[in-house]
Amino acid sequence: MTETNMIALRSLHWPYDRASLLALDTSFTTDHAFRLERTEYSVKLLEVTAEPPIHKSYSLAADVDLFLNHDWVQIAEHNHEVVGVAAMTIEAWNQRAVLRHLYVTSAARGIGVGRALVAAAIGIARERQARCIWVETQTINYGAVQFYRKMDFAWCGFDTSLYDSSDDEVALFFSRELR
Secondary structure (H helix, E strand, O other): OEEEOOEEEEEOOOOOOHHHHHHOOOOEEEEEEEEEEEOOOOEEEEEEEEEEEEEEOOOOOOOHHHHHHOOEEEEEEEOOEEEEEEEEEEEOOOOEEEEEEEEEOHHHOOOOHHHHHHHHHHHHHHHOOOOEEEEEEEOOOHHHHHHHHHOOOEEEEEEOOOOOOOOOOOEEEEEEEOO
């Protein structure tokens, strides 16, 4: 177990952690988002004001039982409560670590939980000789985009067809070189 500013990181204890993961508040509300501006040969990511504010919650119900399939899963605790989780797979064919899940309960955001989880993921990815770590988020998840930028991830792509939702929600991909 690793302690960072009273944040404890530990391995997943299955099935003990299942209920705590399902209880995580994974929602966010934002009055800012990003929009893709496309021209014939280029794309820009523009910050825009969201009116009305965007509210979204990510359900872990469909994914929680799949956490055991990941190469690495860490649980974050603060004051003896589960406040976050990160799950990563290592793709051997291209030596890329893929951070599949990163959730921090809304009450624990801003105290270093996400930073601790990503730092631990980067450490494991380096140990396993990954060349980079890759993440996906959405244009509407302004806080996540800002977080990944602060963690030295660079925007490397998008997918307008990943989600079955409005044009306002586009998948954004970020990568951080590890070598």
